[in-house]
Every structure is written in structure tokens, then in C-alpha cells.
Amino acid sequence: MNEPVIDPVLLCLSMTSHQTAQNSLNSEVIPEARITTQKTQSNNYDKLQHAALKKLCRERNLKVGGNKAELTQRLLLDDQTSPVPGVSTSGIFSPPSVQNRLDSTAIPAIPNISSSQSDETLNVAFVTEVLRESESLVGYFDQGLESVDHEEGEESDEEAEVAAELANATELEVVDNSTTHAAIIWADNFILETRRKGGRQTEMSVLKQWKAWVTTALDTGIIPDMIIDSIHIIEYLKYAATRNLFTTHGAKKTSTSRLSASSLKKIMTMLGRVRRRQEDTDPSLITKRPAKNSRTDDFFKALMVQAQRYRLESADFDITQGTILDSQLRPEQFDKITEAILTKLTQLPSIIKAHFSWTWQCATLNRSDEVVSMTLVSIHPYNLPLPNYTYQDGRISATGREVFGVLAMFHETKTAQPGKTEPVYSFALPHRDPLMCSVSALAILLHFMFDQKDLIGRVSNWNWMDSTTWQTHHVVFGKNVNEPMGGDGLGRMYSSFLDFTTVNSTKKTHLARRTMPSKLEEMGVPADQVDATGHWQGNTRREVYSSKIPKAAAVALAGFPVGESYYVPWSQVPVPDALQLKLYPFCEDALALLRAHGCKNQGMINFLILLL
DNA sequence: ATTGGTTTTAAAGAGCCCTC
DNA sequence: GAGGGCTCTTTAAAACCAAT
DSSP, rough: OOOOOOOOOHHHHTSSSTOOHHHHHHTTOHHHHHHHHHHHHHHHHHHHHHHHHHHHHHHHHOOOOHHHHHHHHHHHHHHHHSSSSSSOOSSSSOOOOOHHHHTTOOOOOOSSOOSSOOHHHHHHHHHHHHHHHHHHHHHHHHHTTOOOOOOOOHHHHHHHHHHHHHHHOOOOTOOOOHHHHHHHHHHHHHHHSSSSSHHHHHHHHHHHHHHHHHHHEEEEEEEEOOOOOHHHHHHHHHHHHHHHOOOSOBBBSSSOOOOOOOOOOOOHHHHHHHHHHHHOOOHHHHHHHHHHOOHHHHHHHHHHHHHHHHHHHHTTTTTTTTTTTGGGHHHHHHHHHHHHHHHTTTHHHHHHHHHHHHHHHHHHHHHHHHTTOOOOGGEEEEEEOOOBOOTTTTTTOOOOEEEEEEEEEEEOOOOOTSSSSEEEEEEEOOOOOGOOOHHHHHHHHHHHHIIIGGGGGGTTOOOHHHHHHHHSBBBSSSSSSBBBHHHHHHHHHHHHHHHTOOOOOSOOOHHHHHHHHHHHHHHTOOHHHHHHHOOTTHHHHIIEEEEEOOOOHHHTTTTTTTTTTOOOOOGGGGGHHHHHHSSTHHHHHHHHHHHHHTTOHHHHHHHHHHHH
């Protein structure tokens, strides 16, 4: 269980109007008593190996990068700032630590700080880290969010400057009384705990960008304070919609140069959330400083339109790329995938896991997160009564034979309101093609875990009699049997075998879920049953997965009623070469030229191909 | 190859409007 | 006035990226 992290939204709002996240940190004092426990703790960490330290960091929700010294340093900092030093606090009752706050805005790690240092140096290190962070936030904005190389020599001046700023910040009064403050923190942690990692990451990422902007915008007087009113929203949207985009480490993005419409939406959502908390603190804002008016609404809509247009105008635009249309597998590609899994992968566990997850996805249409989060207890044998025969009036017998299959039950992870959803079922029957059979793939996987390699035997706390043992171990395991595989891990596994096929879709773990619905429809399965299999609600599947080209309608509009096969006799008439060359004579040359120059504009190439 | 962080895409939910 | 269906909003998963 991860240690709770304070919701960044609330973190911002626990500050008074002129304070920034960095400033507020200064009010935290490291109790001396804790530091004295440091030494002994530090020695303990020294004895641990790199991997063990990493694991500790992960448990405490700290960053896990860096060398041993950095990891030790991080853990020590966490000890200082956690209520109970050296003990990983779990549960929602523990107040958030300063380290957690720092983490929420991604501090760069401090290199080369040895673990055996005096109390003063630890304090200095801590302050340096805070300073460095506020510094980098300012730097990010000044240089269009490019990463900043810290010159060692220059730091002292800037440090002094920011330190002075921090000192001023402490003079701002804090109005919370401690009891209400604790209650709010408790509630915030509780709220945050129900969010998933990805959601938290998204929010933090958006907030980080916003906070960086706010820091500079306050300095330059663009906005008077942190209250999100209509002008604030317009100013920030203006910045967000036109800013340069950079990769994680500061290189300019080549794939896109503007935020997408959905990212802008996300920004508005986040601003709205912060604003609501601001209104909680000061209800008079609702009338004094309204956040929305017709202009903010219209401006936002105009930006969305611009973002959509911008996408269509970008140079490398290919109309099918990244959509459902470029990841519909053809039957021969299914065969190639199966072949690649069984013959091209080199590690036996990978083959077994890949074979199971691919066939299971083909049989259940599960998303990858559903596959990796499936625990051992959630799968059961089940005899499915199958209809046996059809009555004369067309009714089908419901008392037929029973066929053996595997049933899996779980809660869907991707729900907007966790807890509101019913558990869902997936069911897989043995496939008519043994190589595509998910049930036998599962049998092989379990045989490998329990018998052949006895992987379970290596799990120290494995208890056959304890249900939690079965509940905490996953069918698709990660590096070891007792470690779950992450969604990204599955994605990489898929990449490794798809490299050997002609599948070039970027949607690796979603292939089966994208292709099987149309296959099922072609095989005559009613639409509602297709929806039920993939757990799609309403018209989601039609809208997202297969509606873009309604095939039956397209064929019917070409003059062929449903049921009649599509055949256009006149298209078979051979066209003389001489005539072909007379049409668009520039085409071949232009295409060859583009290809020779490694043209990346797929749209242009596709158009020339159309002319041919 | 891993990994942590960022951006894009999938898809669920809220609520409005229209029809019967 | 119930409920279906549609649009808009919101949230989570998937993909991407580059340092290590």
C-alpha cells in the first residue's frame, strides 16, 4: 500500500493567495528529535542493497531512480518528514509528509550526497532541494519549459535570492486551526486514495505546468493573485494553447507542436477543480470574482476549434494513423501473431505469458489492465449450459448440454465512479483452433507456475490455506510470480512479438479489442452480445470502435443489398498500360522522388497512390 | 531493457431534449 | 412524465518519450 500523497489541488489551495507551493514548504520545520534517529537509520540503509532500497522507496511512494547514495538520501529525508521515522506508514490516517509534497511536483534528484553526513548538511540538502525546485519551475517558464542545466557556480546567488523570498513567505499568516486542517488533510488523502495512479499522474502533470506559469505570471503582473477568475482562465488558456511543447527532458517535440483539444479540456477541468476549492475557502468569490462568463466560454470553444484544425493542418497527417482504422487485423495477421509468439520469443515465461494474454484477450476482449489485474481467485471453471436444438417455431432449447469453460469475474478498473459499478464477467470456451485456445494457454501457464517450474514454491509467504494469498497473486505475473505485471509491461511484451509481424499499428495491447468486434459481427453475432462481451455500454462500441465506416451501409449504398456479395464487373476490365501512363503522368516520378527523400508526409504519399 | 513522467485516446457519466 | 438517445463533460487507460 502506498503512502498517501496530498492532492496537489488541495495543496495549492492550502496556500494563501500569494504563496506558491514552494514557499509554503518553508513553514515545515524538521524536528530535531527526528534527526537524531537519523544516524541509526542511515546505518540500516547502508546495509541494504540497491534493489532493496528501491523497493522501500517504491513502498513509500518516493522516486526510485538514482544510485544507492541518492536512494538512501531520499529515504532519510522521508524518515525526517514522516510522522514515524523509518516505518512505512500505510492507511489513510497518516498525515502527508513534506517529502510527499515535494514529490508531487517532481524534484530533480540531488546527486552525490553521501549517506553519512551531519545533521546540518541534511538540513542544507533539504533546503537546497526545495530551492532547486522553485528555481527550476521559474526556469521552465522563462525558457519555454526547456530543461535547465544547473551551473554549479551560479547557484549560490540564486539560492540566496530564493531563500530570502522563502523567508518572507513564512511571515504570511496561516489561518487554519490545527483540527480542521487535519480533518481536511485526512479527507483529501481519502479522496486521493480512491483515484488511480494514472489519474493522479495526469492531475499532477497538468497542475505542475499551471503552477510554473502562475509563478511567473504573478511576478510579471499578468495576474494579481492565484484566484482563478475569468481573466486568469483566459490568460492561462492563451498561454497553454500557444506554448511550445517539449519532451520530458527538454527537447522540442517533433510529433506535435500544439496541445491537443483534449489536453485543453483537461486544463479546464483542472482549473475548475482548483476554483471550486477556492470557493470553498472563500464563498464570496462566487459573486466578487466569477470564474466563468460568456467570454471565457467562447474563448475556450474557439481554442478547441483551433486545436482541431491545427491537427488537420499538421504536415505529417495521415488520416488513418492512430485510429481504429489502422489497427483492424486481417485473418492472416492473426496467424502471424500466434506464430511470432510461439516461435520468435526466446524466454519461456514470456512465451507462456504472451500466449495466454493474447489468446485470452482474443477470447474475452479484455483490456490489458483487466488482463494484468486478474487474480488467481477471480478465475473459475464453469460449465456453461448451451442451447442444444431449435424448436420448429424458431425457439431455441435452453436445456442443452453443458460445456466446460473458464469464467473470470472482476471489477472494471476504468470507471469514473469507483464502487458504483457491478462486477463484470468474462467467459472463455476452448477454441476450435488449439493454437488460439485461451483455456489451454491458461492451463499451460498454471502448470508452469505450480508444477513445471514450481514458481510458487519460491514465494516465501505463499499459504495454500489463506484466501488472501490467492487474492494477491496474479494470473499474469511480472518478473517474479509474486509481482504483478504492469500495463506498460504487457505493452512492451506485445511490442516484442509484434515486431516480427506485419502489424504496424501503434495500438499494441488493444488490437484484439479493436478487431474482434467486427469479426464477431461478420460471424453473425448480434450487436448486443458483442457489446456484452467487451463490457461496452450504450453506443460506445459503435461510436468508438467500428462506427467510423458502417460497412454494410457503404456496400448497400454502392448498390448491393445486404446478403448479396459485392462484385463490380466493370472494375475488372483491364486498362492498357499506355493509357494508364497518360493519366497523371507526373505521379510515378513524384512518388519515387518523395520516397527517395524519405518523405514523412504520409498524407501526400497516400494521395499520390490514390491517383495511380 | 527499465522506468518515471507527459500526452493522447478510450469510454463512462451527467444531463438535456424530444417523443410517445 | 418516463425513458431513449444525443451531446457535452469527465476520468482512466494506453501510448509515447528519453534518460539511465
